[in-house]
Amino acid sequence: MKKTTLKKYAELVVKTGVNVQKGQEVILTIALEHKDFAYYITQECYKAGAKRVQIEWFDDDIDRLQNKKQSLETMKDLQSWKIEKYKDMAKRLPCRIYVESSDPDVLKGLDQGKITSARVANFPKYKKYIDEMDNKYQWTIVGAPGKAWAKKVFPDLSVNEAYNKLWDAILYVTRVSDDPIKEWEKHNKYLKEKCNKLNEYDFKSLHFTSKNGTDLVVELQENQQFAAGSETSLQNITYNPNMPSEECFGMPSKYGVNGIVYSTKPLSYNGELIVDFNIRFENGKAVEVHAKEGEELLKKMISMDEGSAYLGEVALVPYNSPISNSNILFYNTLYDENASCHLALGKAYTCNIKGFENMTLQDFKKMGINDSLNHVDFMIGAKDTNIVGTCKDGKKIQVFKDGNWAI
Numbered sequence: 001m002k003k004t005t006l007k008k009y010a011e012l013v014v015k016t017g018v019n020v021q022k023g024q025e026v027i028l029t030i031a032l033e034h035k036d037f038a039y040y041i042t043q044e045c046y047k048a049g050a051k052r053v054q055i056e057w058f059d060d061d062i063d064r065l066q067n068k069k070q071s072l073e074t075m076k077d078l079q080s081w082k083i084e085k086y087k088d089m090a091k092r093l094p095c096r097i098y099v100e101s102s103d104p105d106v107l108k109g110l111d112q113g114k115i116t117s118a119r120v121a122n123f124p125k126y127k128k129y130i131d132e133m134d135n136k137y138q139w140t141i142v143g144a145p146g147k148a149w150a151k152k153v154f155p156d157l158s159v160n161e162a163y164n165k166l167w168d169a170i171l172y173v174t175r176v177s178d179d180p181i182k183e184w185e186k187h188n189k190y191l192k193e194k195c196n197k198l199n200e201y202d203f204k205s206l207h208f209t210s211k212n213g214t215d216l217v218v219e220l221q222e223n224q225q226f227a228a229g230s231e232t233s234l235q236n237i238t239y240n241p242n243m244p245s246e247e248c249f250g251m252p253s254k255y256g257v258n259g260i261v262y263s264t265k266p267l268s269y270n271g272e273l274i275v276d277f278n279i280r281f282e283n284g285k286a287v288e289v290h291a292k293e294g295e296e297l298l299k300k301m302i303s304m305d306e307g308s309a310y311l312g313e314v315a316l317v318p319y320n321s322p323i324s325n326s327n328i329l330f331y332n333t334l335y336d337e338n339a340s341c342h343l344a345l346g347k348a349y350t351c352n353i354k355g356f357e358n359m360t361l362q363d364f365k366k367m368g369i370n371d372s373l374n375h376v377d378f379m380i381g382a383k384d385t386n387i388v389g390t391c392k393d394g395k396k397i398q399v400f401k402d403g404n405w406a407i
Contacts, residue, residue, distance in 0.1 A: 010040035017140030022049030075118035103148035107271025191229035219256025251352035307372030313344035319403030341381030346374030
């Protein structure tokens with residue numbers, strides 16, 4: 001990877017991704033193998049006026065070893081300093097930059113029951129601090145290739161060839177061009193135009209159908225709004241939480257989802273893959289699941305807590321989009337979700353409610369918005385996907401036809 005290109009990517013992440021402001025603190029989560037990229041991101045943060053940049057390193061091999069060797073009792077014993085860390089973040093509101101590069105199979109073959117039980121036990125211990133930070137700070141998720149991940153995507157190439165090819169693909173779909181910041185300004189404008197059109201219709205429900213068997217009606221939460229591209233924090237700072245991003249996403253009504261939906265791409269969850277699966281919903285709840293691979297893991301996922309079996313997001317992505325047109329299966333949700341219409345099981349995003357900036361957590365609870373320790377996106381868009389929206393006056397609008405926008 002050319003140093004000049006890596007620097008340009010780092011600048012995009014800092015200026016357009018999190019949009020670091022003078023005097024802000026930054027926490028960067030990144031793999032050990034990306035020391036150079038970490039250096040350039042840190043450098044750009046300080047150029048933008050950051051007060052402090054803290055780096056949290058991770059490594060797939062070490063993470064796998066920790067999950068394999070620690071007992072469930074040890075994993076559930078969340079150290080007090082970790083809770084204090086979340087408490088401190090809720091007070092300081094640092095910018096967060098996450099650089100994804102993990103092997104999709106990093107935890108394959110391990111005791112998923114133990115991993116799940118530890119998550120269920122620990123999440124309530126710091127959840128209130130996560131809730132306190134909601135919508136108040138800037139964060140972004142971007143990608144950089146790991147060698148194991150690259151070989152998963154391009155198994156017929158050598159490690160170095162696969163690594164370089166994945167770098168090229170990531171930079172392309174993230175719009176790292178001669179002037180990536182300008183490209184993202186244009187792209188955000190396009191996404192906002194689509195989003196505004198959806199909000200003008202003020203749909204009551206969306207009906208998804210595909211020849212693969214998908215026949216699903218998703219009612220939308222009352223007073224919900226679609227969002228897309230850049231967001232604005234409660235500190236009035238604009239940022240881009242996902243890079244790349246091709247979606248317009250809204251909020252389903254928790255108890256208003258009925259029918260069956262079939263996945264169109266594998267889901268990487270807890271370091272394992274769930275392949276060729278379908279989910280049947282009744283009154284919002286996932287009541288039946290089947291999968292060619294990973295069915296037991298899928299069942300564990302939807303039973304982690306009450307909200308894990310309900311939807312928290314519905315997202316519209318055209319089949320004719322850069323990631324889809326690349327014909328690359330990334331085995332990574334950040335990328336694959338932006339190649340396909342998708343749904344998410346678990347936590348809903350409160351920014352999808354009109355006037356969310358003036359509401360409290362209690363307000364959201366009274367509205368019945370889905371909450372969970374999970375937010376797991378899975379891909380359902382196909383080349384022949386059709387979506388028909390029903391307006392509140394009963395009028396029908398073709399939203400997607402044959403996989404692409406019809407509005």
